Amino acid sequence: MRNKLVITLTTVYGSRQYTFNQVAKYLLAIFIVLSAISFFVSNALLVVKTDDLADLEEDHQVLTENYELMVGSQQLYIEELKDLSLSLSSLKEEKNQLKEENLRIGELNASLDNSLYGLQELLGLSDEGEIDALRAEELTIEANKRLFFLHSIPNGVPIQAIRISDKFGSRIHPVKKKRVMHHGIDFKANRGTPIYATADGVVEFGGYHKSSGFGKLIILQHNFGFKTYFAHLDAVKVKSGEFVSKGQLIGLSGNTGLSTGPHLHYEIRHLFTPINPEPFLSWNITNFDTLFTKVKGVKWASLKEMYPLNQHSQLSQ
Structure with a gap:
């Protein structure tokens, strides 16, 4: 084992x-x-x-x-x-x-340039080449000066008439039947035709004028001693002491007073002396200088010393 x-x-x-x-x-x-x-x-x-x-x-x-x-x-x-x-x-x-924006500015500048050249042409001034800032200021002052005159001194037609039926000067009076001086222009027009102020001013009289034979009459006072008369009206749309602006409705044409038919008798007076209205009817910004040579009864030269009409004094400031 x-x-x-x-x-x-x-x-x-x-x-x-x-x-x-x-x-x-x-x-x-x-x-x-x-x-x-x-x-x-x-x-x-x-x-x-x-x-x-x-x-x-x-x-x-x-x-x-x-x-x-x-x-x-x-x-x-x-x-x-x-x-x-x-x-x-x-x-x-x-x-x-x-x-x-640059494109818009460019377009604006181009438009402004075109406007300035157009303004220069409208004013009838000589072309002095490229318009710089000084030239633009001169054009602006000249335009403002003319507009100031055109709002202060009567100009343009006061009514859309059928025709001019009688002019300024000596004539046989249609009612009195004798030769008298006609101190204005008669515009043949239907009764009720609108009448407009031809310059800024204040209403000296508006109502029925008994002694003059004008019937319903409007008298406007303007700058520099000018007055305008609108006679034989059918209606007066303004009141004495009221301020009116150029182009404002002031009355309606009629046949009141010594009148043989509906019409507007229109007068321009300077220092109470009647002036032939005809040169004033066509006076505007494009033919501005023509009035001062055609109308001899006004001492236009003295207006150059008045502000804001003196262009050179403004440019030297």
Whole structure:
């Protein structure tokens, strides 16, 4: 029994014994030793692998963080690119707006130049080449001067008449049947035709004038000593002391007083002296200087010293 190995296995069915000889005993011992060695080697390898796995996990964590950082940076770049794109779009839009504005300014300048050249032509002034700032100021002053005159001194027709039936000068009076001086112009017109003020002024008289034979009469006072008379009216639309402006409706034509038919008797007086109204009827901004040569009874030269009519004094300020 010394050279035999007996192994007893006990089960629910009983016990059995197995006997190994010496060789089997050595093989078993070698197996046990190898199993032990394998166990320890496996454990050692497992420890090494575990450390390697931990290192891999740590590397994975670092890579994950780097990836997240890279993704965050990429997202930041994307946002910056979006902002840059919006900025570029805004700049492009502003550039287009500036371009359009420059075009509008160019068109405005061209229109202004055309207007100034047109104003120069309208005023009948000589063409002095390119219009600079000084020339533009001169044109503006000249235009304002003329407009001031045209609103202050009677001009234009006071009524849309059928025709002029009698002019200024000596004539046979249609009612008195004797030669007398006719101090105005008669406009043949239907009764009720509107009559308009020919300059800014104030109403001196508005009503029925018994002693003159004018019937219903309006007298307007204007600047520089001028007055206008509107006689034989059917209706008076203004009152004494009332201010009126050029072109304002003041009455309606009629046949009152010493009159043989519906018409408007229109007079212009300067310092109580009747003046032929005919040159004033066609006087306007384009033929402005003609009045001062045609009408001799007014000392026009003295008006040049009055503000705002003195162009040169304004330019020197």
